[in-house]
Each structure stands twice: as structure tokens, then as C-alpha cells.
Amino acid sequence: MNNKPEIVDVIIKDEKQVAEVYFSIVEEKYYFVVYLDILPQVKIRFVGMSAGSRVYLTVSSNITSLKKLLEGINLIPLKTWQKGTQISKRIQNRCYEDSGFTIEYEDKKTGEVEDKIANLVSSLETSDLSHIVESEEIHKVVQVVYYGYKEQMWGIHLNPFILEKVAKLKASIDIDLYASGPDLE
Structure with missing residues (x-):
């Protein structure tokens, strides 16, 4: 500025x-x-x-309704969608094949990925997620979006504490890496 x-x-x-x-x-x-x-x-x-980063949980199912998925969730979802509804006004004739929601504990892009994952899964401990965790019909994914400088990409360190909490959710982890920036001389 x-x-x-x-x-x-x-x-x-x-x-x-x-x-x-x-x-x-x-x-x-x-x-x-x-x-x-x-x-x-x-x-x-x-x-x-x-790196700038986002960390959020996506929960979805093509069998379980959105209402049922959201039962017991104490956090306000960032996004929700229902099976059969149109995906976007720009894309005609394309509807969601499942129902689901995303939860992002903090929306700032600064800070460490590991801290964001730990904060997200800790915030979920106050919710009753048993119907989500125990169901094999419900997909759970901790999603990480990482925007790094191409000449200085750091790693992501997932300690046993974080992995144990993600495992209790029976969630997978999806990490998308994006590298950009000018070449160094």
C-alpha cells in the first residue's frame, strides 16, 4: 500500500x-x-x-443427508452443499453427487500448517462426531492448501500428537502444494 x-x-x-x-x-x-x-x-x-496456507475439514456422503451430517457439530461450517442441488449458477446442469460441509477453524493464511491442523482437530473435540467418525459411508478429509515460494519451500511436519487426533477422526489428509514466485538471480 x-x-x-x-x-x-x-x-x-x-x-x-x-x-x-x-x-x-x-x-x-x-x-x-x-x-x-x-x-x-x-x-x-x-x-x-x-508459505500461505489453509487447513479445513471436509465431510461428505452420497447416502447421509446434510442435516444428519451436521448433527452435534458446534462449529459453523464455512460451506455446505446438498446432494442434487446445482453446483453453481455458472455451470448449468451440474449437480452435487453428495451432501457435505467444510469447517475451517481459522481463516487467516499466515502461520504454520501444523498449528492449524492441531487447532482444527482440537476445536472439533467439543462436537459430537461419533455418527461421522464411525460411519464408513461418510468421507472425512483434512485438507491442506500450501502456497510456497518456489525457491524456499519448507516441509510440513506432522508430529504423533497431530496424527493421533486426525486418526481418531478416521480422516485422511490431503495436501495440495503450490509453488510460485520469481526466479532468483
Whole structure:
């Protein structure tokens, strides 16, 4: 904005006394990040690129109704759809073949994928998902969309704690990776 850097997010890691300051990059979905030690005094620790990402749960079934799928869910779905309804006004004669919903715990694109997965599955613990988890007719997918800088793509580290929580949902994990950005000289 006005040729000045725009801070889009600041994440404080209390346990490490570190601040991550995220700056947007024009026409890109990844970020420039300045990592700062904030105690005992502020100093730069590292600078680099950080992927933008989304993490959400998709639940769908071609047998179970949307109403039944949503029973016991305490979170507001980001999107819902019903079997037999038109997919989009732009695409004529195309209808959903199943009913379902998506839940995204946080809609910000900054931050670590691992934290987003942990937050999503932890937020679901307050819902009664037994009818979803136990049904083989209901598909459960934790979806990760990762937008990285092509010259600095980091990995995704799924620790046993996260994997155990996803396994309790009997969900699969789908990771879509997108790399973009200019070539380095």
C-alpha cells in the first residue's frame, strides 16, 4: 500500500519469546517474514519466506443427508452443499453427487500448517462426531492448501500428537502444494 510494506500478521511464540512479523507480497499467496527475539531485547533472528496456507475439514456422503451430517457439530461450517442441488449458477446442469460441509477453524493464511491442523482437530473435540467418525459411508478429509515460494519451500511436519487426533477422526489428509514466485538471480 503506497509502496510501503504492509504487515498482515504478527504471531507471538510465548514459549520461545519470538515474534513472527508477516508482510504481504504483491500478487503472491506466500509471505516475507521477519523473525524477532523479543526478550530480553528486540533483535532480528532470521528473515525469509513463509508459505500461505489453509487447513479445513471436509465431510461428505452420497447416502447421509446434510442435516444428519451436521448433527452435534458446534462449529459453523464455512460451506455446505446438498446432494442434487446445482453446483453453481455458472455451470448449468451440474449437480452435487453428495451432501457435505467444510469447517475451517481459522481463516487467516499466515502461520504454520501444523498449528492449524492441531487447532482444527482440537476445536472439533467439543462436537459430537461419533455418527461421522464411525460411519464408513461418510468421507472425512483434512485438507491442506500450501502456497510456497518456489525457491524456499519448507516441509510440513506432522508430529504423533497431530496424527493421533486426525486418526481418531478416521480422516485422511490431503495436501495440495503450490509453488510460485520469481526466479532468483
